[in-house]
Amino acid sequence: MAASPPWYRVVSDPGVLRRAVITGVGVGTILTIANNTDVIQAGTMPESRLLPIAVTYAVPFLVSLASSVLALRVERRDQGQTTRLLEREIEAIVRFPGQNPNPVMRLNRDGQVIYANDSSRPVRGALGVEVGDTLPTPWFERVRTAQSTTDPVRFEVEHGRQTFAVLAVWVQDLGVYNLYGTDITGAKVVERFPDDNPNPVLRMSPEGQLLYATAASRPIIRALAIEPGDPLPGDLLTAIQRAIDDDAAPTPEIAGDGRIFHLRPVVIPEFEFVNLYGIDVTALKAVDKFPNENPNPVVRLDRDGRVSYANPASELLRRALGADVGDQLDPLTFQRVLDALDGDATGALELTAEGRVYEVRVVRVYEFESINLYGTDITAARQVEELSAANEKLLLSILPPSIAERLRGGETVIADRFDDMAVLFADIVDFTALSSRLAPIEVIELLNEVFRMCDELAERYGLEKIKTVGDAYMVVGGPGLGDDRSNGRRPGSDGFGSHAADVASMALAMLTELARFREASGHSIEVRIGMNVGPAVAGVIGLKKFIYDVWGDTVNTASRMESTGVPGRIQVTRETYERLCDDFEFERRGPIEVKGKGTIETWFLVGRRSNDIEEMAVPAAEATA
Numbered sequence: 001m002a003a004s005p006p007w008y009r010v011v012s013d014p015g016v017l018r019r020a021v022i023t024g025v026g027v028g029t030i031l032t033i034a035n036n037t038d039v040i041q042a043g044t045m046p047e048s049r050l051l052p053i054a055v056t057y058a059v060p061f062l063v064s065l066a067s068s069v070l071a072l073r074v075e076r077r078d079q080g081q082t083t084r085l086l087e088r089e090i091e092a093i094v095r096f097p098g099q100n101p102n103p104v105m106r107l108n109r110d111g112q113v114i115y116a117n118d119s120s121r122p123v124r125g126a127l128g129v130e131v132g133d134t135l136p137t138p139w140f141e142r143v144r145t146a147q148s149t150t151d152p153v154r155f156e157v158e159h160g161r162q163t164f165a166v167l168a169v170w171v172q173d174l175g176v177y178n179l180y181g182t183d184i185t186g187a188k189v190v191e192r193f194p195d196d197n198p199n200p201v202l203r204m205s206p207e208g209q210l211l212y213a214t215a216a217s218r219p220i221i222r223a224l225a226i227e228p229g230d231p232l233p234g235d236l237l238t239a240i241q242r243a244i245d246d247d248a249a250p251t252p253e254i255a256g257d258g259r260i261f262h263l264r265p266v267v268i269p270e271f272e273f274v275n276l277y278g279i280d281v282t283a284l285k286a287v288d289k290f291p292n293e294n295p296n297p298v299v300r301l302d303r304d305g306r307v308s309y310a311n312p313a314s315e316l317l318r319r320a321l322g323a324d325v326g327d328q329l330d331p332l333t334f335q336r337v338l339d340a341l342d343g344d345a346t347g348a349l350e351l352t353a354e355g356r357v358y359e360v361r362v363v364r365v366y367e368f369e370s371i372n373l374y375g376t377d378i379t380a381a382r383q384v385e386e387l388s389a390a391n392e393k394l395l396l397s398i399l400p401p402s403i404a405e406r407l408r409g410g411e412t413v414i415a416d417r418f419d420d421m422a423v424l425f426a427d428i429v430d431f432t433a434l435s436s437r438l439a440p441i442e443v444i445e446l447l448n449e450v451f452r453m454c455d456e457l458a459e460r461y462g463l464e465k466i467k468t469v470g471d472a473y474m475v476v477g478g479p480g481l482g483d484d485r486s487n488g489r490r491p492g493s494d495g496f497g498s499h500a501a502d503v504a505s506m507a508l509a510m511l512t513e514l515a516r517f518r519e520a521s522g523h524s525i526e527v528r529i530g531m532n533v534g535p536a537v538a539g540v541i542g543l544k545k546f547i548y549d550v551w552g553d554t555v556n557t558a559s560r561m562e563s564t565g566v567p568g569r570i571q572v573t574r575e576t577y578e579r580l581c582d583d584f585e586f587e588r589r590g591p592i593e594v595k596g597k598g599t600i601e602t603w604f605l606v607g608r609r610s611n612d613i614e615e616m617a618v619p620a621a622e623a624t625a
Contacts, residue, residue, distance in 0.1 A: 016068045024061025031056045103164065103181030111140035114176070123164050123181045126157035143177050146170040161185065200261060200278025208237040211273060220263070220278055223256025240265045240276070254278075297358065297375030305334035308370065317360070317375040320353035337362055337371065351375075357382045421478040421536040422503035422576075423555050425562035426454070426510060429526040431471035446523065447471065453517065457509050461502040466550055472562075476536075476550055477503045500533050500579050504605055507531060507570045529570040530561025531605070533579055560594045561602065570605040577603045584608055 032053050039045055103120035107113055112134045116124055124130060127139055135143065146153040146168040153168040167180040200217030204210050210228050213221055224233060232240070239252040244265050251262045261278045268275055297314035299321065301307055306328050310318055323329050329337070340347035340362045347362045361374040428434070428450065435443045451468055458465045458475050466474040477499035507529050518525060534554035540547070557573060565571035577586055585606040591599045 013068075016065065019068065020061045020064035023064040024057050024059075027060035028053075028057030102183070103166075103179070105179040105181075107135060107140075107143065107177040107179065109175055111135040111143070120179075120181060122159040122162050123157060123166065123179070126159040126164065143168045143179070146177060156184070157181075199280070200276075202263070202276040202278070204232060204240075204274050204276065206272060206274065208232045217278055219257040219259055220254050220261055223254050236263075240274070244274070251279075253281075258282075296377075297360075297373070299373040299375070301329065301334075301337070301371040301373065303369045303371070305329040305331075305337070314375065316353045316356055317351065317358055317373070320351035320358065321373075337373070341371075350378075355379070416539060417535065417537050418478045419535050420498075420500075420533065421476055421538075421550070421554060422498075422500040422531065422533045423536065423550065423558035424475050424503050424507055424529065424531045425559050426473045426507075426527050426529045427562050428471040429528055429567040434523075434525065446525070449521075450514070450517070450525070453513050454510060457506045457513065460509075461506045463499075463502060463506060467547065474550075475503070475506065476538075478536075498579075500576065501583065503531060504570075504572075504576075504580055504584055505608075507605060508607060511568065511570070526567040528562050528565040528567055530558050530563070530565050531570060531572045531576055532558035532561055533573075533576050557594075557597065560597065564592055564594060564602075566604070571602050572605050574601055574603075576605075580605075582609075 033040065035056065036045075036049060036053065039049060100117055101119055103123040104115075104117045105113060105120050105123065106115040113124075113129050113131050116131050127135060129135055134140075142153060142155050147170040155166055155168075157164050157166055162183060162185045164181045165184045167182070169178045169180070171178055197214060198216055200220050201214045202210065202217050202220065203212040208231050210226055210230055210232055212228055221227065224236070226232065231237075236252055236254075239250075240263065242249045243251050244267060251264050254261045254263060259280055259282045262281050264277045264279060266275045266277065294311055295313055297317035298309075298311045299307060299314050299317060300309040307318070307321070307323050307325050310325050318324055321329060321333055323333075336349055340349040340360075341364055349360050349362065351358050351360055356377055357379045358375040359378045361376070363372045363374065365372055428447075434446075438446065451473060454473050454475070455465060461477070463475050463477045466476055468474070479499065510527065510529065514525065514527060517523070532554050534552075534557075536550050536552035536554045538548065538550045540549075561571045561573060571589065572580075572586075580586075585608065587604040587606050589602045589604055591601050594600050
């Protein structure tokens with residue numbers, strides 16, 4: 001509030017001076033004429049009259065100035081008091097909505113949002129405005145209706161999953177619209193939910209009047225012979241009230257249309273009514289009569305894991321559960337039951353007791369707050385599955401998976417041509433002399449250890465072991481061979497081009513692993529390895545003790561590469577060298593005489609060119625030492 005200006009500023013104001021002069025001249029003239037009529041008529045003016053005349057003009061002039069100063073001070077004081085009062089009122093008005101837990105907003109005459117409390121954030125989001133924004137026209141048209149009616153205007157807005165009832169009020173004294181929001185989400189849900197419920201839902205007032213009933217509750221309505229608006233029968237109302245007051249009291253039971261329902265009352269105090277949820281217990285009533293005659297195990301648990309019922313056929317199943325009727329299941333066992341459901345209404349688990357295997361169907365019965373366990377003896381089926389799995393494992397140890405599948409499909413003659421196959425032979429050097437120094441069991445154990453190592457490498461590189469003959473080991477790689485044995489690793493996936501690279505990698509790894517075996521076992525054992533690539537034919541031979549084998553010149557040449565090779569080295573043909581020379585290191589051996597082939601040029605495979613080498617050949621000096 002501005003302070004009153006000093007008197008001298010008021011006196012020197014041109015407007016104040018003008019009024020004072022006019023007042024002084026006008027009043028002074030009138031008084032001078034009235035007081036000096038005789039002198040004026042005589043035409044003379046004595047000097048003694050001049051001073052009184054001057055005072056006559058000066059007094060009204062000064063009175064006018066003084067009156068102006070006093071009047072301005074009173075006006076400024078009254079304005080200050082009014083301003084302070086208005087400021088206090090505005091401060092109170094603004095402060096109050098901020099403490100309101102419900103949404104409050106204020107708009108000016110043009111629809112601009114001039115205030116909004118924190119609780120109004122969802123309403124602002126629904127209306128698409130913030131403080132300073134103008135309300136969209138369709139919404140403001142609704143709000144403006146409040147200015148032309150004595151009744152507040154109501155409308156609903158939705159933001160996400162929330163629904164708000166908005167009350168618009170025109171405040172005439174302030175020239176603003178106040179918007180008051182109320183969250184009615186809960187009321188909407190309660191109002192809408194029963195219609196979608198497939199089970200009976202009824203609603204009654206605290207006095208016992210039926211307010212509402214879903215379509216699914218028609219059997220109950222017909223049994224009671226009432227409609228919405230009618231009072232519930234007195235005995236039913238008494239039973240409902242008893243169930244409300246005492247959780248242990250039995251829920252009312254209604255029979256109608258050949259069905260039996262339990263009515264579970266739930267008080268909704270926020271909306272001043274009671275919901276009655278109908279539970280169809282017809283099936284439970286029937287189930288309670290018949291499980292004793294069921295030849296299969298039936299066990300029922302309550303929601304806490306206590307066995308509430310078990311038929312005579314469930315004796316072994318109860319032993320597997322470790323509980324009888326009235327007993328609490330072990331927490332771990334009960335958790336297995338719950339895990340079988342895994343968020344669904346049904347599930348299954350297996351339990352074993354005294355050599356019998358039971359598949360237990362777990363069914364959660366929400367309506368009765370129980371879990372039913374239906375057991376089926378699958379001991380014979382599991383034995384058949386175990387035998388089948390053993391047979392399958394044995395078959396796959398003899399044949400590639402794709403060939404085994406074809407035999408199961410009914411093919412009797414299987415022969416396939418492969419345009420590009422990599423073949424590897426490995427043979428233990430001087431095995432005859434070595435075996436003569438060892439006992440028979442030691443020879444078998446030694447061979448088993450070496451060939452087991454080779455089998456693991458074939459598995460690692462996705463290759464197909466063909467056979468072992470004495471101390472010789474044969475493995476091949478080609479499109480479609482060994483893919484199912486590679487643990488997800490496809491041939492050629494190491495980045496070295498193809499199945500030929502996988503066979504070469506296995507050969508290098510064999511030398512590395514065999515060096516480790518020599519160091520660990522103390523056996524002075526060495527192998528020769530030969531490798532070749534090219535076309536070949538593969539198929540199944542025989543009806544009894546059949547085998548999967550590979551034939552062709554490519555196979556014969558690979559065998560010759562092994563037999564003419566050097567202990568501790570991997571000898572390969574020109575075709576193999578040319579296929580892999582970009583990615584592997586080779587050492588040229590030169591021409592050698594090969595039975596049935598004449599003179600051919602060969603190379604020794606030394607290692608990979610890659611920096612991240614996993615397998616490397618044993619150096620030549622060590623291999624020939």
